[in-house]
Amino acid sequence: MLPDLFPLTDAGSVFAVLLLLVLAGPILVRPLRLPDLVGLIGLGMIVGPNVLGIVSGQVLIHALGFVGLLYLMFQGGLDLDLAGFARRRRESVIFGAATFVVPMVATTAAAVALGLPFLAAVIVGSALTSHTPLSYPTIARYDLARNPAVTASLGATLLATVGALLVLAVASAGAAGSGGFGYWLLFTIGLAGYLVVMLMGVPRFTRWFFRGLGQDREVRLTYLLSGMVLAAILAGAIGIEPIVGAFLAGLAFNRFVPDGTVIADRVSFLGRSLFIPAFLVSTGMMLDPVALVTDPTTITLGAALVAAEVASKWLASSLSGRLFGFSASERGLMFSLSVGQAAGALAAVVVGQDLGLLGPDEVNAIILVIMVTALLAGVSADRHAPNVEPPGNEGRSLGNRVLVPVSNPNTVESLVRVAGQVAGPDSGAVVALNVLPFEATPEQVRAHRSLASRAERAALATGAEVRTSVRIDASIESGVLHSVVEQEGTCLVMGWEGQSRRSGLFGTVIDRCVAISPVPVLVCRPGIDEATKRVVLVITSDELAIGTDRGLSLAADVVNRLTRQAEVPVLVVTDLSRDELMHRLDGAFTPDEVMTEPAVLRALASRVGEGDVVLAITPQASSRLGRGAHRVAQAARGRTVVVAVPK
Known part of the structure; x- marks a missing residue:
């Protein structure tokens, strides 16, 4: 009877299994002090076609997994500290070059030494040169997104990923017999136009949209997610991997999703709770545990590639971090963000299979690298993140977080409009604050909440993101100043x-x-x-x-x-x-x-x-x-x- 039941084909049943895996994965591995992603990948392997076969070749899970992959890169672009990146562009360029060149040479040499043809070895090298910041959710949980080492690592992610994908494009064009002058001319023109649209046109259009049609948060969320997917599709259409498009979409929307606001929480929650776990489960479904432990070719190639990739990423992180004066724990964060493989590796696997350059042994070996490096990324982040002090407000612009105490119904719109105009150029957040005394009645609290709603509508009309806060304190000035500290304010507007x-x-x-x-x-x-x-x-x-x-x-x-x-x-x-x-x-x-x-x-x-x-x-x-x-x-x-x- 069971063979007739499995694999599941009903979309509702498959989705229910996926949600159970997302729920159970972290619960099972946390007592073992292992990262959540290990449990998700492991359970995906168990229910996948290579073990129990409960779910096999399901379009739904793979589609959600692909969206999760885009979401992971999109979130990295959203959370990149652009002001810090501008200040740390030297570190990003140097670390990006180091974490691209050293692993490319090491992994390509290891693949050639084990008998792979040169073009196949180059594709393997490109697969393991890029990196996916799998440990980023852990780092964000410790409020380290603006740490200089994290900023440099996220900037290096873009450079290393683009470099690896360009190498992959050249190798695949050579293997397919294409790649003449006309091909590369069109590719260069398309890439230049794409960058102009994403980094210049999209932010301007988004600012106009948020100030007009996009004053409703549900509309803004749908707009952001649609932009992520459309950017990925457009990138694929001109020959760039969709993950790069998703990352650039995150950069384009970066200033419109301030940290700690409602829209930022909604975007992050949706990715953490569904899409990113679905990606990790779908990655686990690709693993064949029997081949991983019994096939000599898979074991030998996988072990060699793991050793070359991990050693080269550690060397790049260690040398670059010491050059920049980062602490040992910050260098550990750099390693955790750069060692994880997923997006670029999976893209290279698909290309290599389509060209006939990578067989089952090579694919299983690369999947093994993905799982081992995912484990190392999570362990390294869990070990080092608690030892790094979260950054303060130094270097933050005036409009990042503008607090406005509102109490007068006749002036609330005018005050909030000024605050929104101050926050607008940074696409910062306006915090509409109500301070009430300890003896405030429930009616007063309700009246002030209504006032906060008016302030919220006024701020959204300026294109700025807004949050409201009603605070009970000993005095108005105490409530205002305590809120400035608690909300990490950068400016105070007072009527x-x-x-x-x-x-x-x-x-x-x-x-x-x-x-x-x-x-x-x-x-x-x-x-x-x-x-x-x-x-x-x-x-x-x-x-x-x-x-x-x-x-x-x-x-x-x-x-x-x-x-x-x-x-x-x-x-x-x-x-x-x-x-x-x-x-x-x-x-x-x-x-x-x-x-x-x-x-x-x-x-x-x-x-x-x-x-x-x-x-x-x-x-x-x-x-x-x-x-x-x-x-x-x-x-x-x-x-x-x-x-x-x-x-």
């Missing part, structure tokens, strides 16, 4: 009435927050305009004479953000000469218009108009300039006023 105070700058609560805030503060008097048509920066010699230029640097950063998001001009009203002004700005931005007048406030009042956002600067503490900010608010005549206060 201001625009009135002067007999003592202090802006009022008791704002002054206390400004005094001890660990991040820059933008004090905002919301105006009556619903759209930004121009940014007006007010600079006086008095402000620049007191303290340093930190206030001007912050104001220049805000000017760049507001003008970029709203696509509007900037007017500078100042009592400085134009030459001195440009010297002070030092290329931070180029004003569209400069108005030089001794009486700055009178000039401002005469030029301010509908849709203007007036930006002023102030040192951290100065009652004189606090009153000056009040006079700017008066001269702005109902327009939005933002006072930039550096930390």
Whole structure:
């Protein structure tokens, strides 16, 4: 009766088995202190056609596994710290070259030494030169995505994978007898056009889409997943492996999925809970355990390739890490991210089989390498990740995480709009915060949640991602500052009435927050305009004479953000000469218009108009300039006023 029951063919039954394997795999191996992926691959091998035959050749599992493979590369692109990558591009290039050249030479030489033809050996070498960051979920769980060693390794992943796939393309073209000048000309043109579309066109289109049609999170999630699959399909159409397309799609969407936001959690959860485990199960189904332990050719070739691949990846990680000054644990993370084989190896296996260069023995040997390196990647990450300190906020841009305390229903949209424009260029997240006292009633909590929902809609309309938070604390300032630390804020936007105070700058609560805030503060008097048509920066010699230029640097950063998001001009009203002004700005931005007048406030009042956002600067503490900010608010005549206060 059982032979008639298995293998399963009903889609519902197959899916149920897959979910049971995803559930059982981690549970079985965690008591043994083994990575989850070992359990998933092992159970896939057991239920696959080579052992029990419960599931055999199922299109559903292989389709989900392929999507999981794309998802793994897509997630790596999404989580790559682009600012860190820009700072660490030297390390990425050097490590990418090392982890490409050393394994390519070692594994190709090992394959030739064991009797494989040269082209077959090159294909095997390309299979084991690239790497798939199988240990990345573990590293992300320890909040190490922005660690310099991890950033360099993820950057090297792109370089090594592209290099390996180019070698594979050349070898396969040579084996097939194609690959003339015309072929490579079309391939180069197609690759260049693809990169332009993915890295320049897609981000611009995504920004437009999120600010218009994509203000609903379900729509955004569907858009991101559709983009991943379409990028992979387009890459395959022009001769690039789909996994590279998925990685580039992750890079293109990187700035639109900020860490710690709802959309980031949904993307990550979907991959971790279904698609990536399905990929690991489908990989296990390809294994033939009998051949792995009985066939001498498979055992010999597999052992040699494992030794060559692991030794060369360890050597590249160790030498590169020491050159960059990374700790032993960080070098271990580099090894864990670069030793795992899956995506590129499986692609090379398929190509080699189609060309008739790789037989069952070679395929089983490469599958053995995949399983052993997956185990090593997981063990290395589990061992080293707890010993690495998560990075702080150093180097994060102003708009990565903008906190906005909201309490006034009349100004919530205006405040959140300014916060969204500050966060927009980084595609950062806006955190709409409500702080309530300990004695708050349930009705007050519900009212503030409703206010948070309005703030959420306003932020999504600017194209920024948003999360809301209702906090109970001893005081408003304590709640605000505690939230800045807990939410890893990079900027604080606080609402201001625009009135002067007999003592202090802006009022008791704002002054206390400004005094001890660990991040820059933008004090905002919301105006009556619903759209930004121009940014007006007010600079006086008095402000620049007191303290340093930190206030001007912050104001220049805000000017760049507001003008970029709203696509509007900037007017500078100042009592400085134009030459001195440009010297002070030092290329931070180029004003569209400069108005030089001794009486700055009178000039401002005469030029301010509908849709203007007036930006002023102030040192951290100065009652004189606090009153000056009040006079700017008066001269702005109902327009939005933002006072930039550096930390």
